[in-house]
Amino acid sequence: xxxxxxxxxxxxxxxxxxxxxxxxxxxxxxxxxxxxxxxxxxxxxxxxxxxxxxxxxxxxxxxxxxxxxxxxxxxxxxxxxxxxxxxxxxxxxxxxxxxxxxxxxxxxxxxxxx
Amino acid sequence: xxxxxxxxxxxxxxxxxxxxxxxxxxxxxxxxxxxxxxxxxxxxxxxxxxxxxxxxxxxxxxxxxxxxxxxxxxxxxxxxxxxxxxxxxxxxxxxxxxxxxxxxxxxxxxxxxxx
Numbered sequence: 001x002x003x004x005x006x007x008x009x010x011x012x013x014x015x016x017x018x019x020x021x022x023x024x025x026x027x028x029x030x031x032x033x034x035x036x037x038x039x040x041x042x043x044x045x046x047x048x049x050x051x052x053x054x055x056x057x058x059x060x061x062x063x064x065x066x067x068x069x070x071x072x073x074x075x076x077x078x079x080x081x082x083x084x085x086x087x088x089x090x091x092x093x094x095x096x097x098x099x100x101x102x103x104x105x106x107x108x109x110x111x112x113x114x
Numbered sequence: 115x116x117x118x119x120x121x122x123x124x125x126x127x128x129x130x131x132x133x134x135x136x137x138x139x140x141x142x143x144x145x146x147x148x149x150x151x152x153x154x155x156x157x158x159x160x161x162x163x164x165x166x167x168x169x170x171x172x173x174x175x176x177x178x179x180x181x182x183x184x185x186x187x188x189x190x191x192x193x194x195x196x197x198x199x200x201x202x203x204x205x206x207x208x209x210x211x212x213x214x215x216x217x218x219x220x221x222x223x224x225x226x227x228x229x
Contacts, residue, residue, distance in 0.1 A: 043158075044219075045217065090158065099165060099215050
């Protein structure tokens with residue numbers, strides 16, 4: 001089954017404790033992206049990747065890192081999480097960056113930073 | 115910078131009522147437009163998309179949307195909603211910006227359908 005998976009689905013952590021949220025897709029998609037969803041703000045892009053070893057900042061990259069060492073994986077790293085990073089995070093992938101390509105979303109990771 | 119506006123933040127309808135959710139974007143060039151739906155507790159799924167051709171596009175579950183270029187709008191419609199349409203709906207625009215394609219989402223509209 002074609003899908004985007006994320007782990008963990010739920011995470012409660014404390015300020016400053018490094019964490020990684022994994023994202024994997026099995027559709028051989030080139031383009032992958034991370035979003036955070038906050039009430040009243042919709043989805044905001046954190047980082048995106050156009051292919052292996054090619055990543056760039058989205059609209060709200062502060063406090064986050066990403067890597068793309070393999071085509072299928074695109075982990076999101078919070079080196080020193082803070083309470084304002086409490087949010088619902090979605091990973092997404094698409095065939096390419098072409099404008100008509102729809103994005104396929106993972107199930108989401110709800111992160112709480114105390 | 116491109117932006118997407120969804121003016122209706124929360125809509126409550128009775129079953130069988132007609133639905134129209136507004137979406138306006140700010141970008142003067144060629145755009146690709148999407149509507150995604152997020153059912154409670156689930157991830158976003160594509161409802162429909164427009165990138166060229168007939169400006170009236172049909173999607174899944176009886177939804178349709180009309181692209182009106184002169185109004186920079188891509189409103190979502192459904193003639194008769196069902197309780198199962200209760201969800202949050204996001205409009206998104208994909209347009210060239212600075213040499214790459216940028217996707218921008220609206221803030222979403224929560225639809226509550228009352229049986």
